[in-house]
Amino acid sequence: MNSIASPSLKRAGWWFLAFAALILFAVMLQRGMRGGRVATHTPDGRVIVEYWEKWAGIEAENMRVIVNDFNASQNRIFVNYLSVGNIEQKFLLAASGGNPPDVIGLYDQNTLNFTEKGALLPLDKLMARDGLTPADYLPRILNLGIHRGITWGLPSVPACLALHYNKRLFREAGLDPEKPPATLKELDEYAEKLTKRDASGKLTQLGFSPSDPGWWNPLYPTWFGGKIWDGVNKPTPDTPENIAAFEWAASYSRKYGVKDLQAFRSAMVQFDTGQNSFISERVAMQLQGVFMFTFIEKYKPDMDYGVAPFPAADASLTSVTLVQADLLGIPRGAANVEEGWKFIRYVQQQPVMEKLCQLQKRFSPLAKTSEQFYTNHSNPDIRIFRSLAESPTGSEWPRTPMINEYVDEMENGYSHIFMLDETAAEAMALVRRRMTPRFEERERKWEAIKDERMRNWEEIAPR
Incomplete structure (x- = not known):
């Protein structure tokens, strides 16, 4: 028997595996929802923040360094960091089941669809409360987390092409x-x-x-x-x-x-x-x-x-x-919004952001970058990429x-x-x-619901 399946059979096999994985994931979520989260606090009383990130391999481990730094920097919050494959599907499934993580790592393109599906929380009021302003970021990078005038995600690491x-x-x-x-x-x-x-x-x-x-x-x-x-x-x-x-x-x-x-x-x-x-x-x-x-x-x-x-x-x-940019957002329905925000806010600090971007071999998305960042950076071409990201002729995927x-x-x-x-x-x-x-x-559908949707986003925005 020929061991090489036809393309259509291969696709069918992959779809079956993907469907089976989603069913298994749904069962896990349902079990988790029946009894709540397995643990809401660590033995020493810290609030557990669930953070899902799409990265794998070395990129996932680099972010783990930042998570470990955050956990060691205070004694009130513990971030439980998970590298999650097929994160888009699993996140929407978790959100629809009422059991999303507290922090989610996204590609900038994902935020557009997730906001329209009501899966994310606006961050503008939290930013204003804690002193984060648009002037803190490269404008084109910050814009990647904005949809319909509202900020839904803040950068973890940016990227551009050369x-x-x-x-x-x-x-x-x-x-x-x-x-x-x-x-x-x-x-x-x-x-x-x-x-x-x-x-x-x-x-x-x-x-x-x-x-x-x-x-x-x-x-x-x-x-x-x-x-x-x-x-x-x-x-x-x-x-x-x-x-x-x-x-x-x-x-x-x-x-x-x-x-x-x-x-x-x-x-x-x-x-x-x-x-x-x-x-x-x-x-x-x-x-x-x-x-x-x-x-x-x-x-x-x-x-x-x-x-x-x-x-x-x-x-x-x-x-x-x-x-382009990888973003951090807070899902709607998150159990620990304030604690999840504390972690996102921590990552936005210049020393932390520069450490993360050095680990990930990227330039910083922040408006200010220390000279030490470039001196200690292992990528000899990092200034070229930073210059490109600042260019007025830059572009992005359609928003x-x-x-x-x-x-x-x-x-x-x-x-x-x-x-x-x-x-x-x-x-x-x-x-x-x-x-x-x-x-x-x-666009017709948006016009029909625009006023109601904008009011709703205003109401659910954490402060």
């Missing part, structure tokens, strides 16, 4: 390792010089591919001066700037061949290994986040590479990047509750463009036709 390039491979190709591409035209030229095939014609090394790692495909318009939504409530996937961006991405499929690129990508392994495409030196240039240093340091600390702003199509556009649906449609359109099944104009026009009615319907 070009990572392999200096050793540059030298082999006759390129100056201290001069990364300054324009998109140069990036394409460098990519050709850095691409190799074996005697059979098989790709063995890629200079660059827009689809590697493929995490930000819908947002390449950012480097063309485009935006995929109007900043309010309208999708704009097929503007001229956006079409130009996706046609540029398709040019790699035409240049290197769809099947050859697919074969090359099929050999890719999990990102968090020493064999990921950039660390294994199979891809010479890659759009990556500040977090890439963590994995380079872990798996190939002697790697000779550089970091620079990813070049834009228009040379007048400089320091273009995508800004709309439709983000998940919209990104799915954009990814589907991008896939057809990559496969050369459709032109960029055709694929993105279809995305617009499919998504515009959904955006409009979402």
Whole structure:
């Protein structure tokens, strides 16, 4: 019997496992709810704060250092820290069951949907009470936790993107390792010089591919001066700037061949290994986040590479990047709101935040950063990322509750463009036709409940 299942059977198997895991999790929650939490206080009388975080591995352990510091800093609260996989589904299940954690670690995109579902508490009044102001943060980072004018999450660590390039491979190709591409035209030229095939014609090394790692495909318009939504409530996937961006991405499929690129990508392994495409030196240039240093340091600390702003199509556009952040929020229905807030407030202190960001190899999201932070930071390129995060040409994922649906449609359109099944104009026009009615319907529903919802958010806001 053939041991290789068909893709549809594999998907069915994974869905079954995921469903079984959720059922098991629900049973655990129900048991917990019947008798309340297993323990509300430690033996010495501290209030137990349940903190769920999405990080795993080294990133999870870095945050554990901060949790341990907090627990040792006082004797009234004990944070019980859990690294939770599939945190979005499990959090919503716990929240709907009335048994959420007291603190939740989120990706900034998640907050939009969670607020609309009533799963989070507003933080503005707590911030005002305890002296936290917008001036304490980089504006673009703080904005990632704000939805409909209300703050739902505060940053733990931020991130932004830049070009990572392999200096050793540059030298082999006759390129100056201290001069990364300054324009998109140069990036394409460098990519050709850095691409190799074996005697059979098989790709063995890629200079660059827009689809590697493929995490930000819908947002390449950012480097063309485009935006995929109007900043309010309208999708704009097929503007001229956006079409130009996706046609540029398709040019790699035409240049290197769809099947050859697919074969090359099929050999890719999990990102968090020493064999990921950039660390294994199979891809010479890659759009990556500040977090890439963590994995380079872990798996190939002697790697000779550089970091620079990813070049834009228009040379007048400089320091273009995508800004993201991990956030800390308080779930609605949390048993220990005040105690959970005390922990979040602790993390926002400059010495604590700088320690966390040094551990996670990130820049600080705070407006003020000590010189010691940079002096002691292990990432030699951290100032580049901080500068990018401060850039007025920075961007972020669309701040709309439709983000998940919209990104799915954009990814589907991008896939057809990559496969050369459709032109960029055709694929993105279809995305617009499919998504515009959904955006409009979402907006109609919001208008119908807006006043009531805003009053409710005002009422539930902890003070």
